[in-house]
Amino acid sequence: MERETSPRRHFIKSGMLAAASLAAGKTLSAQEQVDPEEAAVPQAGPIATPPAASNTKEGTVRDQYDGFSRFKPSRGNDPDSDYYLGKLVPGFRSTEEGPAPFVAPDLEKLPYVMKDGAKQFELVAQNVRREFLPGYEMDVWGYNGSMPGPTIEVTQGDRVRIIVHNELPEPTTVHWHGFELPVQQDGSMTLTQNPIMPGKSYVYEFDIHEAGTFFYHSHVAMQEAFGMVGWFIVHPKKVFDPPVDRDFGLIFQNFHIKANQTISNSWAMDWSWHTINGRSGPFTTPLVVKHGERVRIRLLDFSPMQHHPIHLHGHTFWLTGREGARTPKSAWIPRNTELVGVAQAAEFEFIANNPGDWMFHCHMVHHMMNHMVEQVGPRIREGANVDAYMTNLDQRPPVDMKHSEGFATPGYPQGMQGMQMSEKFMKAIWSRREVQGMRATWPKSVHGLMTLLRVLPDDLYQQVMETDDVPKGAIFEEIVQRFGTPGTYQKAPMMKMGH
Numbered sequence: 001m002e003r004e005t006s007p008r009r010h011f012i013k014s015g016m017l018a019a020a021s022l023a024a025g026k027t028l029s030a031q032e033q034v035d036p037e038e039a040a041v042p043q044a045g046p047i048a049t050p051p052a053a054s055n056t057k058e059g060t061v062r063d064q065y066d067g068f069s070r071f072k073p074s075r076g077n078d079p080d081s082d083y084y085l086g087k088l089v090p091g092f093r094s095t096e097e098g099p100a101p102f103v104a105p106d107l108e109k110l111p112y113v114m115k116d117g118a119k120q121f122e123l124v125a126q127n128v129r130r131e132f133l134p135g136y137e138m139d140v141w142g143y144n145g146s147m148p149g150p151t152i153e154v155t156q157g158d159r160v161r162i163i164v165h166n167e168l169p170e171p172t173t174v175h176w177h178g179f180e181l182p183v184q185q186d187g188s189m190t191l192t193q194n195p196i197m198p199g200k201s202y203v204y205e206f207d208i209h210e211a212g213t214f215f216y217h218s219h220v221a222m223q224e225a226f227g228m229v230g231w232f233i234v235h236p237k238k239v240f241d242p243p244v245d246r247d248f249g250l251i252f253q254n255f256h257i258k259a260n261q262t263i264s265n266s267w268a269m270d271w272s273w274h275t276i277n278g279r280s281g282p283f284t285t286p287l288v289v290k291h292g293e294r295v296r297i298r299l300l301d302f303s304p305m306q307h308h309p310i311h312l313h314g315h316t317f318w319l320t321g322r323e324g325a326r327t328p329k330s331a332w333i334p335r336n337t338e339l340v341g342v343a344q345a346a347e348f349e350f351i352a353n354n355p356g357d358w359m360f361h362c363h364m365v366h367h368m369m370n371h372m373v374e375q376v377g378p379r380i381r382e383g384a385n386v387d388a389y390m391t392n393l394d395q396r397p398p399v400d401m402k403h404s405e406g407f408a409t410p411g412y413p414q415g416m417q418g419m420q421m422s423e424k425f426m427k428a429i430w431s432r433r434e435v436q437g438m439r440a441t442w443p444k445s446v447h448g449l450m451t452l453l454r455v456l457p458d459d460l461y462q463q464v465m466e467t468d469d470v471p472k473g474a475i476f477e478e479i480v481q482r483f484g485t486p487g488t489y490q491k492a493p494m495m496k497m498g499h
């Protein structure tokens, strides 16, 4: 068998070796250094068992997992160890700092005022124009000018008052999904309350005793299909240990919007547009984290009727909870793909131990692209230009339906040639700080229910998030230099129009 010699493998295995020597309380001299391939074979007992987080002073933990050594806990540890796949490896944040701020990319937080001992929010149900992709503005329904609606974020033990104003042309109610609350506050239309008529308001008020990942949504089915949902995050009174450094939320939705329409057909049973927090890839905003951080991603499937097998590249994540609080650690499941069902929320945690730009996406083929189900004609949305579409027609290769010799297959070109993006589109895609320094060609492969996880060493994180005008490809190239095989790296060609 040919030996694996790539520097990347070597790096991972050296990391394990170093971790082993760390555990043994000594450093290997040059003579003692052995072939990493052999060193990777367990001798007696576990390869490396760093001290358990609970027994270790924070300073020591930070020292041990500084820099590259943050890789090690995920590699080569005994499956019974707290460090197996980074299961209980602490991040940088201490519990005293409280929970990490919740971030739902591309969505705002709903402000509140304290009044009569309650956090008072105002939620306005209304029609909303949402730009799924640059230039693709869809007419959906949501709250406070946003689809999904703005995030309600509170702490366990809070009392909340939510004043709902109905600016829709039809009755609505709001259901507080997952909460154990008094029945009159539940928002079930006609079952527990009268509908909130157009132009009218209604006040909900209740105490929150649970912690977890919840959401609010209209309790009219067709309104749900039109997008009427938002996060309702409850941080625990006592911060979970180990605490996470990042806390992200992503709402996955499907819509059926025909090529010449801006309004979803909420009766349809196939879906042509797919959004994460109201945007489609490549317009979804990447999750940018620092190398070594402990990351939680909360994921809600609010599609009308389709489930999403969610897949993260380059990392193993733990399924640490579904909706309520955090599951006991002994029940966490290591996963690469996790199926999230309609109206379910799931929580994923992992150590961002692998620098790079990584896909995070639904694995259903039809969810990994938009509006390709029925490509029936030029788009005639307001402001859209049909010239690009007409130009595309010539670029589509002819379909060869004949069987040819050997194993050559006939049929439609599966590469989907001809889906070109306008200059305006590309400018908007690149206008966001979070995508600085990525390969010039990245937008070509990120569509539909796709977003990205960017794991960056501190200095590169600083460049991306705190400086401007990072050249295309520069950050990725630097990651290749440090962690990859630069000798084999091929730069991305610049795309047309200088993008």
Ligand SMILES: [Cu+2]
Pocket (backbone or CB within 6 Å): 306, 307, 308, 309, 362, 363, 364, 367, 449
């Ligand atoms: Cu899906």
